[in-house]
Amino acid sequence: MAGTDRTKQDTVAAANSGPAVILVAPQLGENVGTAARAMLNFGLTDLRLVKARDGWPNAWAEKASSGALEEGVRVRLFDRTEDAIADLERVYATTARDRDLIKPVMTPQTAIAESRGLEASGARVGVLFGGERSGLNNDDVSLAHAILTVPVNPRFASINLAQAVLLVGYEYFRQTQEAEPLIPAATEEDLAPGDELIGFYEHLERELDSHGFLYPPEKRPAMVRNIRAIFQRAGLTLQEVRTLRGIVASLVRTSNGRKPL
Amino acid sequence: MAGTDRTKQDTVAAANSGPAVILVAPQLGENVGTAARAMLNFGLTDLRLVKARDGWPNAWAEKASSGALEEGVRVRLFDRTEDAIADLERVYATTARDRDLIKPVMTPQTAIAESRGLEASGARVGVLFGGERSGLNNDDVSLAHAILTVPVNPRFASINLAQAVLLVGYEYFRQTQEAEPLIPAATEEDLAPGDELIGFYEHLERELDSHGFLYPPEKRPAMVRNIRAIFQRAGLTLQEVRTLRGIVASLVRTSNGRKPL
Numbered sequence: 001m002a003g004t005d006r007t008k009q010d011t012v013a014a015a016n017s018g019p020a021v022i023l024v025a026p027q028l029g030e031n032v033g034t035a036a037r038a039m040l041n042f043g044l045t046d047l048r049l050v051k052a053r054d055g056w057p058n059a060w061a062e063k064a065s066s067g068a069l070e071e072g073v074r075v076r077l078f079d080r081t082e083d084a085i086a087d088l089e090r091v092y093a094t095t096a097r098d099r100d101l102i103k104p105v106m107t108p109q110t111a112i113a114e115s116r117g118l119e120a121s122g123a124r125v126g127v128l129f130g131g132e133r134s135g136l137n138n139d140d141v142s143l144a145h146a147i148l149t150v151p152v153n154p155r156f157a158s159i160n161l162a163q164a165v166l167l168v169g170y171e172y173f174r175q176t177q178e179a180e181p182l183i184p185a186a187t188e189e190d191l192a193p194g195d196e197l198i199g200f201y202e203h204l205e206r207e208l209d210s211h212g213f214l215y216p217p218e219k220r221p222a223m224v225r226n227i228r229a230i231f232q233r234a235g236l237t238l239q240e241v242r243t244l245r246g247i248v249a250s251l252v253r254t255s256n257g258r259k260p261l
Numbered sequence: 262m263a264g265t266d267r268t269k270q271d272t273v274a275a276a277n278s279g280p281a282v283i284l285v286a287p288q289l290g291e292n293v294g295t296a297a298r299a300m301l302n303f304g305l306t307d308l309r310l311v312k313a314r315d316g317w318p319n320a321w322a323e324k325a326s327s328g329a330l331e332e333g334v335r336v337r338l339f340d341r342t343e344d345a346i347a348d349l350e351r352v353y354a355t356t357a358r359d360r361d362l363i364k365p366v367m368t369p370q371t372a373i374a375e376s377r378g379l380e381a382s383g384a385r386v387g388v389l390f391g392g393e394r395s396g397l398n399n400d401d402v403s404l405a406h407a408i409l410t411v412p413v414n415p416r417f418a419s420i421n422l423a424q425a426v427l428l429v430g431y432e433y434f435r436q437t438q439e440a441e442p443l444i445p446a447a448t449e450e451d452l453a454p455g456d457e458l459i460g461f462y463e464h465l466e467r468e469l470d471s472h473g474f475l476y477p478p479e480k481r482p483a484m485v486r487n488i489r490a491i492f493q494r495a496g497l498t499l500q501e502v503r504t505l506r507g508i509v510a511s512l513v514r515t516s517n518g519r520k521p522l
Contacts, residue, residue, distance in 0.1 A: 037419055040414060040417040041413045041414055041417060041418060041419060041420060042413065042414060043414045068419075071416075071417060072416075107435070109435060150431075151434055151435065152302050152303060152434070153301060153302055153303060155332075155333075156302060156328075156329060156333065157302060158298055158302060158327050158329075159302060163299075163424070163427055166424055166427065167427070167431055170411075170428055170431070173412055173414070174368070174370060174412065177368075177412050190363075204508075207512055208508065208511060208512070211511045211512060211514060212511070213507065213508060213512075223504075226501070226504065227504065227508070230495050230497065230501050230504075230505070231491075233496065234491050234494045234495040235494065236491065237363065240363075240487070240491050243484075243487065243488065244491070246474065247465075247469065247474060247488070248512065250469060250472045250473070250474035251468055251472060251474075251509065251512040251513050252512050253472060254515075
């Protein structure tokens with residue numbers, strides 16, 4: 001019983017790192033490296049290789065990973081896909097081809113949303129990717145619970161292995177961070193208070209009146225509203241209000257040696 | 262009137278193809294090719310190159326594009342970023358670095374949601390990507406309305422050019438296949454195209470130069486960027502740009518019977 005509890009705990013801890021990436025029969029070491037790099041860009045660290053053609057460890061992979069294989073991605077080797085997914089409760093198979101197999105077909109978005117729910121309850125999830133030339137075979141696909149298909153232009157679909165991994169990683173990271181707030185253009189403390197804004201508007205409008213721009217009088221109120229709306233929308237900081245007042249003061253001054261019209 | 266209608270129709274038709282991708286000072290032709298390939302995977306076809314180092318057309322780009330440059334991606338060349346965005350009403354700058362410029366920072370998800378809303382009302386949208394080595398410079402970023410930052414693992418961020426394009430394309434395709442666009446804040450009013458905005462900026466800066474406001478010279482570039490940022494953020498309509506130009510012209514003119522200082 002104690003053993004079971006510990007396994008459960010380990011699983012929950014591992015769940016925070018997102019889905020495992022399982023490359024089945026990858027060919028070029030370089031492509032394994034770029035896949036590892038794509039993983040770590042989005043915080044994925046569990047990489048499993050099934051029958052890597054060029055062997056492991058692999059110098060090309062390490063070079064292409066830009067340090068990802070040293071800095072966080074953990075690699076494990078397996079002879080069979082069955083062994084690589086043995087500890088996973090849910091497996092998705094990435095493939096674009098139509099299959100006779102009757103399985104749900106999901107976008108990365110849906111698959112990741114589902115897997116995040118599963119991970120939250122302590123399940124382990126993985127995504128199978130096939131080799132560069134022919135992708136996953138039917139036996140591999142049959143081990144998956146669902147098919148994951150990246151939606152692409154049907155007339156030009158040329159996603160490579162690292163790109164497919166990148167998009168799955170992006171979906172994971174995007175959904176994990178979804179509650180992230182938009183960074184406002186300016187923080188609350190920087191923004192100009194209302195009286196400073198109105199001081200600028202009145203300064204500008206005084207000058208525009210004296211230059212005959214806000215004319216005729218019956219149109220003046222609408223013109224003033226439209227001009228103020230431009231600057232309101234920009235969400236000005238105090239510094240910017242000062243800059244704008246400086247601009248107005250500068251423009252109405254006759255320039256050095258310049259003759260007024 | 263017929264001319265106006267046709268322009269509007271063309272714009273709406275073009276809007277269906279998603280954001281333009283603008284590569285500023287890309288270095289390797291191969292990377293332009295993989296970016297084009299990533300675009301077409303998600304149905305994006307409007308590629309613009311500003312000062313491509315290796316020239317155009319480029320055999321490496323064609324090879325790396327896997328046919329995308331022959332099968333649908335249209336390439337146009339520009340000498341300046343200003344010219345490349347001249348017809349765009351909304352521009353996003355992809356950058357991960359902190360900037361002093363005060364602009365909203367958005368995820369691809371939010372930027373694409375916003376841009377789809379704008380496109381639905383006939384506006385044209387583009388995304389700026391910097392060169393491989395150093396990304397966009399501050400002058401390029403200052404031409405954008407907002408910053409687009411891909412959320413990545415802060416301890417391992419190594420997205421390359423084609424991957425950044427891929428993720429923006431994926432977001433576009435994902436959202437296109439998913440749901441209704443967000444309703445844009447600027448409703449049905451026509452946003453000003455980039456060349457109109459730049460025309461206003463240059464007009465204002467000319468007058469500020471002649472009035473000695475953009476002084477000393479070493480501070481001029483930062484002052485110009487900060488002033489442009491105010492107006493970029495406001496998301497100006499064409500009518501508002503005309504109003505602002507009228508304001509500048511009015512202020513520099515000596516008022517009726519008023520003595521210059």
